[in-house]
Amino acid sequence: MELSLSGNALKTFHRSVTSLARIGTDLVLRASPAELVLHTLNSSRSAYQSVAFKPDFLDSFRLLQAPSSSSYSPVVCSVLLKSVCSVLRTPATSVDRLSALLPSPDATKLQWTLQCHNGVKKTYWINCNAEPDIQNLSLDRRRFPSSFVVRPRDLTRLLSNFQSSLHEITIIATEPSAMPSDAGTEIGGKAVELRSYIDPAKDNSDSALHTQLWIDPADEFLQYTHVGNPVDVTFGVKELKAFLSFCEGCEVDIHLFLRKLASLS
Structure with missing residues (x-):
């Protein structure tokens, strides 16, 4: 090569x-x-x-x-x-x-x-590594019930509401019409929630700062699609910020696909 x-x-x-x-x-x-x-x-x-x-x-x-x-x-x-x-x-x-x-x-x-x-x-x-750990990931995006397109700087702004020491974050995606009728004045069409994830197994979980942020996809995202039951996905903030920085430097929008998986191999 x-x-x-x-x-x-x-x-x-x-x-x-x-x-x-x-x-x-x-x-x-x-x-x-x-x-x-x-x-x-x-x-x-x-x-x-x-x-x-x-x-x-x-x-x-x-x-x-x-x-x-x-x-x-x-x-x-x-x-x-x-x-x-x-x-x-x-x-x-x-x-x-x-x-x-x-x-x-x-x-x-x-x-x-x-x-x-x-x-x-x-x-x-x-x-070169004598025995490289070769991995190949193949996913069918059509099988993901939730997806949205967002500008990197907008997602970075949303993440700035969370503490800088946060290791993991949870995204919960729902259909806007699926929200309870009595919640209209509080969250309305805010069908996406960002929530800080704190490991309940840790002794200091009760004293840690918990943050929840409801988002209206029409206001923050360029495109939003969700079908079926709510989907919640928890993942590392460090890896997300690395991807955000890369996309912002390349001046491209981010397309995220969400799906609850039992395991990843």
């Missing part, structure tokens, strides 16, 4: 790696003729993030043909995210081009090269 990128593509790549580093410790690269995918999984296996780049996004991208084969097989390798972050420690504004090279599918090192504007060339070799 060999690739290179520069300009805005390099800035987006840098932003992607930074976001992934806030989720997990290992970076898995999947390269196929159709795309380059970066993904990671956190240590508790409760959060997974994936970023895919099409070949035309990169300046150059190709798979190296194995000597004993006439085809281009997909390439998968895993490296430590902190090592990649060390490579990208040089500001993107100072780099003219970034290149990466995996000489063969079973290579033990991934080469990174930075061509800087001042003429300096930096080359790094990062060890």
